[in-house]
Amino acid sequence: MACNVYIKFVLVVCVSWSVSFAVAQPFKAVNLGNWLVTEGWMQPSRFDGIHNKDLLDGTQVQFKSTKLQKYICPENGGGTIVVANRTSASGWETFRLWRINENTFNFRVFNKQFVGLSQQGSGTGLVAESNDPSNSETFQIEKENDNSNRVRIKANNGCYLQAISEDKVTADFQGSGWEDSNPSVFSMTVLSDKTLRGEYQITNGYGPDRAPQVMQDHWNTYITDDDFRFLSSNGINAVRIPVGWWIAKDPSPPKPYVGGSLKALDNAFTWAEKYGIKVIVDLHAVQGSQNGNAHSSSRDGYLEWGDSYIQDTVDVIDFLAKRYGNNPSLAAIELMNEPVAPGVSLETLKKYYQAGYDAVRKYTSSAYVILSNRLSADSKELLSFAGGLQTRVVIDVHYYNLYEGKFNNMNAQQNIDYINNDRSSQLGALTTSNGPLVFVGEWTGEWKINGASKEDYQRFTKAQLETYGRATFGWAYWAYKCQFDHWSLKWMIEKQYITL
Ligand SMILES: *[C@@H]1O[C@H](CO)[C@@H](O)[C@H](O)[C@H]1NC(C)=O
DSSP, X not given: XXXXXXXXXXXXXXXXXXXXXXXXSOEEEEEOTTTSSOBGGGOGGGGTTSTTTTSOTTOEEEEEETTTOOEEEEGGGSSSBEEEEESSOSSTTOEEEEEEETTEEEEEOTTSOEEEEOSSTTSOBEEEEESSOOGGGOEEEEESSTTOOEEEEEOTTSOEEEEEETTEEEEEEOOOOOOTTOTTOEEEEEXXXXXXXXXXXXXXXXXXXXXXXXXXXXXXXXXXXHHHHHHHTTTOOEEEEEEEGGGGGTTSOSTTOOSOHHHHHHHHHHHHHHHTOEEEEEEEEOTTOSSOSGGGTOSSSOOOOSGGGHHHHHHHHHHHHHHHTTOTTEEEEESOSOOBTTTSOHHHHHHHHHHHHHHHHTTXXXXXXXXXXXXXXXXXXXXXXXXXXXXXEEEEEEOOSOSSGGGTTOOHHHHHHHIIIIIHHHHHHHOOSXXXXXXXXXXXXXXXXXXXXXXXXXXXXXXXXXHHTTSSSEEEESOSOOSSGGGOHHHHHHTTSXXX
């Protein structure tokens, strides 16, 4: 008898313990990527209607004087004069575009200043000194013809830039012509492998007249009620939805973003409730960019999120928690996707995570709060911090057999072994009895093997499902739809490459 009571007591304690530290059934989720935060690589055709689409924000370009056969370079990478004496081009000789319109740009240099006209002397010398582009940092790129990489660059004083000598570039050329000996002609190299195609590029590329309709059409058609029905009838019980910081400013976010993504997210919650699917809202893009990637909506590839952005970012979390905190379909709010070390310091990140956690808890005690690990940092670095937050905290790790050289030459079996051994022990090291839950918030069936058989894909995804199935919060496939088949869970399910 006494023994029985004791067992009951232990059971009750255990059950309530596990209720507060584990989800009843770990999530089998999918990422609704490229919906509310554009990821151009997943569907490049969305950019096709942009005029001059090879010159979007963040495009990296180099200019070689056809006369001198030397590259333009901000001396020291920025902060002083611009010269034209480099025989080869790398970081300092590379300029990142800020697009004003299809022909008009600012040029951002290595040290992040903008090229402009000097305030000194005649005011026509070219320098890279301003941190805040205005008219004198604004230039038109004129191509010789539509397909040409031969350009002339007009300053806002109406004159063209010329490489007047190797140590001087000035904005005082008034002639015309395209001959090689013309000091105002440059051959422009576009570093096409560095192109960014995110939300900033698509909205600013289409511009204020066209972007609202283009984005609205995308939001209305890319994910619909039907998709939630498909997911629920195929064993998926949650969606992770990437959103951008501008959603908190809907319906009139700052340029170039356009309003309407909030309504789309509202719709997702409606469909989620209808089909019994939970929603993980993931702040994927924060102001300033936490990783410099297109999917963080970086304008030019620089990572600039830091202490000065904490309050703005917490405000976005506050907005989301206030709006959805009591929604029965909300499972979790992820405070930030994929911050990168060392650009984002651990100290700053913890400060933000603490404040973001508190913001969520103002509105809900039941929603989980997800903390993304810093990429390229020790995956255990947040464990004790996360354990110190009160309750319902989750660490998010992203497991791709991609993006690191070691995967380039692995065969199918080696990839599968890597999941069974390395990923399994990485996951195990993060899983503690009274610490945060663990979420494999992104993974995919794609790998570095070309022409693998369907059976190989099936074995690879099965191994991942088994291993990530042990993650205490669950997993989320990247992504639901993608023009590359193996990245699309929809395709993988329909073609039976994945069985859930
Ligand atoms: C280019 O010109 C600048 C300014 O005259 C000079 O300081 C620098 O050493 C030169 N660099 C090269 C590679 O010639």
